[in-house]
Structures are given as structure tokens and as C-alpha cells.
Amino acid sequence: MNIKISLASLLLITLQLNAFNALAETAEEKGLAIAVESDKRETGFTDSTAKMTMELRNKQGDTSVRHIRIKSLEVEGDGDKSMSIFDQPADVKGTAFLTFSHAQQADEQWLYLPSIKRVKRINSKNKSGPFMGSEFAYEDIASQEVEKYTYKYLRDETLNGIDCFVIERIPAYEHSGYTRQIGWINKAEYRPEQIVFYDRKNSLLKTLSYNGYQKYLGQYWRADQLSMVNHQTEKSTTLKWSDYKFKTGLTDTDFSRNSLKRAK
Amino acid sequence: MKQVIYPSLILLTLFSSTVNAVELSGNISLQSQAFFNDPLDPNQHNQYSSFAVQPELYQKSDNSRQSMTFIAFHRHDHNDEERSHSDIRELSWTGVYDGFEITAGISKVFWGVTETQHLVDIINQTDQVEGIDGEDKLGQPMIRFSTEQNWGVLDMFILPGFRERTFTGIEGRPRFEIAPGLNFNADTATYESDKEEKHIDYATRWLGIFDEIELGLSYFTGTSREPTMVLNGTTLSPHYLLIKQIGIDVQAIIEDWTWKLEAVSRKSSADNYIATTAGFEYTLYGIFGGDSDLGIVIEYLYDDRNELASSPFQNDITTALRLALNDTQSTEILLGLTTDLDDSVIASFIEASRRLGDSLKLTLEARAFNNTISSRPLHNFRQDNFVQADLAWYF
Structure with missing residues (x-):
């Protein structure tokens, strides 16, 4: 950092x-x-582990659920490392994503497919694609480094009774699916309350809402629930987080090529 | 096998004393295959059905620093008694220490980067009765030492206990043609090594990661996973030679392109040869303004033994399209054509899969072989165009 x-x-x-x-x-x-x-x-959390339930809902209201475990490691002077391990759906159990995010360069990402024991490097161009069929794109779940965007303060506004700064951020990296994002940042806590995404044609695409914020280690705010609504397709995805643990002693060894293969 | 299974079981027992819950998962699947043409051999059939079970037990302990994996597999085929088979896919312990890890027991390892064939991938034997694409593997007894450093990942293997390749039986399809008056017996395999299947093989691989370039260098010395065929009287049997193989695999991501190369140089008492697969994958993300990705894969396959190559791919080009809908059901379709540049032989394939509900998955596969010529391996499959459906329940 x-x-x-x-x-x-x-x-x-x-x-x-x-x-x-x-x-x-x-x-x-x-x-x-x-x-x-x-x-x-956000600085200084060192590392964290958490469980995530992803609820995918289509236009008709049919839902399907994924269970994912997430580990993160803070990296000094660069983007964080993270590992996502799938427990459900059962046919992809043990599938794992390893991401090294970078502030300046493109993120590095690997996918492990347990049925064939194969580690595949993912082309980092694939930022705008949906993560596991959800309304979250790869770039939405990636580590949000300051250098990834350019910013502009727009106004102050009250959102659901919370005083917020409204800022616009424009992706500074290539291959983003967005022209811009508008973020409502809690004035007191400097945490996001809502982000609205505009697609490549600058049309309203998605709204992400953060709910149920809890404070960990007396300092770090994490939302229990993130809801992404796609206004164009009327599909939505809700991420429900639980079992947050911080400073668990994770090291680089837990975010390596070898660790991908035994992530389950 | 026995000498390896027993120590693994002892390890499993010792390990269980530090218990975490044992996780059970796996799948049960039904498969049906239909062949379009009459078989070459009247013993063969036009329709096959089978079921398979693959239960998996997994237990970790010591804050995930140690784990035990057990994966069993059994398929029962209604017609082909050789395709009805069982295997221990994995029965291994893995321990993670400061800077290195060790796996002991039966396990599976994949090496390589290309899509069409896997030349450098040599640790596990092919479970050929499962499919002619060579993607299914038998469990291999091993001790693996791996260290991941800033100069790369170094894996070293001791491989005691050889696994013989599986072959479809007299009633099975697709299978290679047996000349009139001859018969084939996979159970009378012979070896160049007088230690036969007890010969201990060794292998090592180094993987270096240089930003968007990944380079693997590998070496194997031991019994070839790929048999030659020998005729003893009127009986054809697999014969396993001792080989030394040097392998290289490279993948480079350059902008939108993923370039791939695999090459091996193999030496045995029978021949020395070089084989390679080289090509690229180019992906169009979000086609038709939606979420689907379309990947274009082109790979060139070469073997310097030319017409004598045991592989059907000595001077061939594969062109494939991979469509991923990126939908809730993870729908994927892969279709491809392999063309022999010498003989105009065409092998084509379609593989498609889709999740149904939360725990079912349907996989469809079709293969066809056209313009085959009698001197080349694919000629064996000239009547064996087929479609296959697999419905699996995951738990």
C-alpha cells in the first residue's frame, strides 16, 4: 500500500x-x-475469509443458488490476492478461481477444473463477462483499487436517510463493460451504499445496493448483503455474506498455483 | 497396486485421529450411445447403455494443512464386459509445509496447455474405454514433492506401480479393427522392463510464470503409457516399452490471443520421434451484444514418424468453436473438425453440456469419421460414427 x-x-x-x-x-x-x-x-485488514451464497433470480422469479467460499490477502503496494472456491452447484464443486489484482497492470487469473485436474490461465480481457452466470461481472467482483478508475465528485445527496457523496468513476482499465459508474459513498464511514452502472452505450444497466453493514475488528465495514439488479434484463443476483473472519494467518502459500488444486 | 493401497489405508487411519468431518460428494450417471452404421464385427452392437458411479470422500485437518481424498469409480456397460470396470481414481494424502507439499497415494495430475491432444501429459494412464478422446485417466500410484518458489513451481514424482491401458472388449465400440483369424487380449500385456508393471518410473516438471507467459519443462523416464501392439501366434497384445521423454509446454496471452505449444521428444528402443501441437485460442467476449463468449481454437498437430505414427494426428489441423452462453445453466457447446493434410481424412465432433435444475447435468457428444484411409489409425473407426448422451446426478 x-x-x-x-x-x-x-x-x-x-x-x-x-x-x-x-x-x-x-x-x-x-x-x-x-x-x-x-x-x-480498508487498509490493514491483512487477510479475511468468508462464506457467500449467491442467489440468481431471472425475470420470471425462478431462483438458483451457488455456495462459494472466499479468501483474500492484502498485498502491500499492489492489488489484493483472492481465491473463490465453489461448493455448489454440485457439478462444479471444487472449482476454484485465483486472482492477483494489480493496481496498474491487468489482473492475473487462473481457473482450476477439478474433474480434469487442469489449471487454466484466464485471459484478463474477460472483464465484462458474467461471473458464474450471475449479474456480477468479473470486474465487479475484482479487488477495487483506487488506480483502476478516474473520479469526479458530483454532489451531496441523502440516500435512504444516509448522507452521501455522489461520485462518478470511469474505468481506467481496458475492456470494461461500463462507460461510467455512479457511486453513493456514506459521508461518515466512506463506504459504498449504492453503485449504478452504465453500459458501453451509456445506457442504465445495473444497480448494486449494499445492505446490513457490520463492523469487524472495530474498523472494517462489510455488507451482509449485496443486491445487483439488471434493469435491462430484469434479472438480479443477491450475495449473502456470512462467517467473516479477519487476520486468520493466510499467507502467499494459500494463494498459489498449488493451493488452487487443493482449495476444496 | 496392492503395495500402494495398504500404506494409503494406514495413512487414512492415522490421519482420522485428528478428525474433521468427512465430506461425501460425487455423481451417478446414465449413458446411452447410438451408432449410425453397421459394425465391422458382428459381435458389436448398434446401441449401448451403461451407468457409472463416482463417489468421493474428502477430509481435511490440521487447519487445512493436511487432507485425504478418496475417489472411486465404477461403470457397468450392458454389452461390453471390458467397459464394465472399476478404478480407484484417487486415494491420497496431501501435506502442506513451509514452502513445499507432498502427496502420497493414488492420484491424478494434468500437464499441458493445448485443447486437442495432450502430448506432455504423461503421469496417468488413459482410461480408454471411457472415451476415445483420451481425457479420462486411471489413478496412478505416486509420491509427489512440489515446491512453489519465486523461480517457479517444481514437481518431482516417484511413480511405483504401472497401470495398463484399458481396451474395449470384443463387443465394444468404437474399437480398433482386428484382422480375420486374429484375436486381441489386453490381459496378456508384455513389458520391455523385466520388472514389468513393478518398474518404478520417475518424472519432473518445472513451471515458470513470466507475466502472461507460462512455460513448462518436463522429463519422464519409465514405462510408456502408450503401448505398441505385438503379435504372438494369432493373439495381439499390448507391449509397453521403456521410454525417456522430454516435454515442453508454453502458453502466452498476447492481447486477445492465447498462443499454445506442446512438444515432446520421445526415445525408446523402437524409435525416436518428435511430436507437437501448436495453435491459438481467440475469444470473442459478449457476442451478439449478450453474455455469450465464442472461442475459436485452431491447432496444428504434427508427428515426425508420419505414416508410422501411432497417433492418428501426424499432419493435421483442428478447427473448433467453443460457445459458452454464460447462463445460469452453464450451457456450453464445442464443435470441431480435424482434417488430415496428407490424406483429407476428416474427424468431426460436437460436445455440449447444460445443467438441469441444481444437480443434474446433461452432456451430449457426437463423433464422425469420414474419408478414412486403410493405412491410418482412424480407419478402424470408419463405421463407428456415434452420438452419446450422459445424464449425471451430482450429490
């Missing part, structure tokens, strides 16, 4: 300078400052 900390201190200096002339802070600088503060409040 060295890069981010220095960015943050730079911003701090900028903000202090701006204190003398508040008008000098542009909307872009304020948007970035909010993103940097959000990221700063």
Missing part, C-alpha cells in the same frame, strides 16, 4: 493547501480524495 499512502499524503498536502483557497479544489480532486479515503479505511 506504499503507493497509496504516498498518494494519500500528497492529497493531504493538496487538501491543506486548498484549505487556503477552497475554490481551487476541482470536482476530480474531490472525487479522488473520497476514493483514497475509502481505500485508506
Whole structure:
């Protein structure tokens, strides 16, 4: 996180300078400052494990469920490492995704298929594709690094009684499925409450809502429930999180090529 | 096999003293195959049905640092008694330590990057009665040591106990043609090594990851997984030579393209040869403005033994399309054509799968062989165009 900390201190200096002339802070600088503060409040969790239930609902209301376990490792000076292990549906049990996210370069991702014991490298171009048939794209579930977007502060707004900054962020990486995202960031806690996604044609595509926030280790906010509604297809996906554990002692060994094969 | 199973069972017992819950999973499947043409041999049939069970027990302990896996497999085929078979796919213990891990017991390992054939993949024997694409493997007794460092992943294997390839019986299809007056017996296999199936094989592979390029270098010394056929009187039997094989596999992701190469150099007392598979995969993401991905796979397959090659692919090109709908049911369709550039032989295939509900999966497969010529291996399958449906219940 060295890069981010220095960015943050730079911003701090900028903000202090701006204190003398508040008008000098542009909307872009304020948007970035909010993103940097959000990221700063996430720093230091070291590692975490959690269980996730993914409920997929189609237009007719039929549902199907996936059970996934997720492990994350904070990496200093770069994006986080994460591993997703599937328990259900039963035919993909043991399938695992390993992701090394990077702030500047493209993320690296591998998929392990247990039935044929094969580890496949995934082309990182595939960002906009659906994750396991859900309304979440690969880029939505990837680690959200500050450098992945450019920002612009739009306005202050109250959302469901919560005072929020409304910021626009535009993907700075290639192959995104979005032209822009509008985020409602809780002013007090600097955590996202809602994100609205616009597709490549700049049409309204999806809304992601964060519900049931809980504080862990007295510092880190995690939502129990994330709901993604696709306005174009009327399909939705809800992620229900449980069993969050932090600082469990995970190391690089738990996020390696070998660990993929024994992830189940 | 016995000498390996017993230590594994002892390990399983010792291990159970530090218990975590044993997880049971697996699948049961029904399969039906229909052949379009009359068989070459009147012993063969036009329709086959079978069922298979594959239960799996898994237990981890010591904060996931140790695990035991047991996967059994059995298929019962209504017509082909050789296709009715059982196997221990896995019965192994894995321990993870600081910087290395060890697996001991019966296990399965995959090496390689290409889609059409798997030249460098040599640890496990092919369970050929399961399918002629060579994707199904028998469990292999092994001790595997693996270390993952910043210079790459190094795997070293001691492989005691050889597994013979499975062959369809006299009533089975598809199978290779047996000349009139001869018979085939897979149970009378012979070996170059006087230790026969007790010969201990060794293998190693290093995998280096350089950003978007992954390079594997491998070496194998021991009994070939691929038999030659020898005639003793009027009986044809598999004969397993001792070989040394050097393998290389490379995958490079360059923009939208995934380039792939596998090559082996194999030496035995009978011949020395080089074989390679090289090609690319190009994927169009989100085609037709939706969620579907269309992958285009083109691979060139070469074997320098030319017409003498035991593999049907000595100078061939495979073109395949892979359509993934990325829907809730994980619907996928793969269709392809392999064309022999020397003989204009065409082998075509379709594989499609879709989840039904939460725990059923339907898989369809069809294969056809056209313009085969009598001097080449695929000629054996000239009457064996077929479709196959598999319905599996996962638990």
C-alpha cells in the first residue's frame, strides 16, 4: 500500500493547501480524495475469509443458488490476492478461481477444473463477462483499487436517510463493460451504499445496493448483503455474506498455483 | 497396486485421529450411445447403455494443512464386459509445509496447455474405454514433492506401480479393427522392463510464470503409457516399452490471443520421434451484444514418424468453436473438425453440456469419421460414427 499512502499524503498536502483557497479544489480532486479515503479505511485488514451464497433470480422469479467460499490477502503496494472456491452447484464443486489484482497492470487469473485436474490461465480481457452466470461481472467482483478508475465528485445527496457523496468513476482499465459508474459513498464511514452502472452505450444497466453493514475488528465495514439488479434484463443476483473472519494467518502459500488444486 | 493401497489405508487411519468431518460428494450417471452404421464385427452392437458411479470422500485437518481424498469409480456397460470396470481414481494424502507439499497415494495430475491432444501429459494412464478422446485417466500410484518458489513451481514424482491401458472388449465400440483369424487380449500385456508393471518410473516438471507467459519443462523416464501392439501366434497384445521423454509446454496471452505449444521428444528402443501441437485460442467476449463468449481454437498437430505414427494426428489441423452462453445453466457447446493434410481424412465432433435444475447435468457428444484411409489409425473407426448422451446426478 506504499503507493497509496504516498498518494494519500500528497492529497493531504493538496487538501491543506486548498484549505487556503477552497475554490481551487476541482470536482476530480474531490472525487479522488473520497476514493483514497475509502481505500485508506480498508487498509490493514491483512487477510479475511468468508462464506457467500449467491442467489440468481431471472425475470420470471425462478431462483438458483451457488455456495462459494472466499479468501483474500492484502498485498502491500499492489492489488489484493483472492481465491473463490465453489461448493455448489454440485457439478462444479471444487472449482476454484485465483486472482492477483494489480493496481496498474491487468489482473492475473487462473481457473482450476477439478474433474480434469487442469489449471487454466484466464485471459484478463474477460472483464465484462458474467461471473458464474450471475449479474456480477468479473470486474465487479475484482479487488477495487483506487488506480483502476478516474473520479469526479458530483454532489451531496441523502440516500435512504444516509448522507452521501455522489461520485462518478470511469474505468481506467481496458475492456470494461461500463462507460461510467455512479457511486453513493456514506459521508461518515466512506463506504459504498449504492453503485449504478452504465453500459458501453451509456445506457442504465445495473444497480448494486449494499445492505446490513457490520463492523469487524472495530474498523472494517462489510455488507451482509449485496443486491445487483439488471434493469435491462430484469434479472438480479443477491450475495449473502456470512462467517467473516479477519487476520486468520493466510499467507502467499494459500494463494498459489498449488493451493488452487487443493482449495476444496 | 496392492503395495500402494495398504500404506494409503494406514495413512487414512492415522490421519482420522485428528478428525474433521468427512465430506461425501460425487455423481451417478446414465449413458446411452447410438451408432449410425453397421459394425465391422458382428459381435458389436448398434446401441449401448451403461451407468457409472463416482463417489468421493474428502477430509481435511490440521487447519487445512493436511487432507485425504478418496475417489472411486465404477461403470457397468450392458454389452461390453471390458467397459464394465472399476478404478480407484484417487486415494491420497496431501501435506502442506513451509514452502513445499507432498502427496502420497493414488492420484491424478494434468500437464499441458493445448485443447486437442495432450502430448506432455504423461503421469496417468488413459482410461480408454471411457472415451476415445483420451481425457479420462486411471489413478496412478505416486509420491509427489512440489515446491512453489519465486523461480517457479517444481514437481518431482516417484511413480511405483504401472497401470495398463484399458481396451474395449470384443463387443465394444468404437474399437480398433482386428484382422480375420486374429484375436486381441489386453490381459496378456508384455513389458520391455523385466520388472514389468513393478518398474518404478520417475518424472519432473518445472513451471515458470513470466507475466502472461507460462512455460513448462518436463522429463519422464519409465514405462510408456502408450503401448505398441505385438503379435504372438494369432493373439495381439499390448507391449509397453521403456521410454525417456522430454516435454515442453508454453502458453502466452498476447492481447486477445492465447498462443499454445506442446512438444515432446520421445526415445525408446523402437524409435525416436518428435511430436507437437501448436495453435491459438481467440475469444470473442459478449457476442451478439449478450453474455455469450465464442472461442475459436485452431491447432496444428504434427508427428515426425508420419505414416508410422501411432497417433492418428501426424499432419493435421483442428478447427473448433467453443460457445459458452454464460447462463445460469452453464450451457456450453464445442464443435470441431480435424482434417488430415496428407490424406483429407476428416474427424468431426460436437460436445455440449447444460445443467438441469441444481444437480443434474446433461452432456451430449457426437463423433464422425469420414474419408478414412486403410493405412491410418482412424480407419478402424470408419463405421463407428456415434452420438452419446450422459445424464449425471451430482450429490
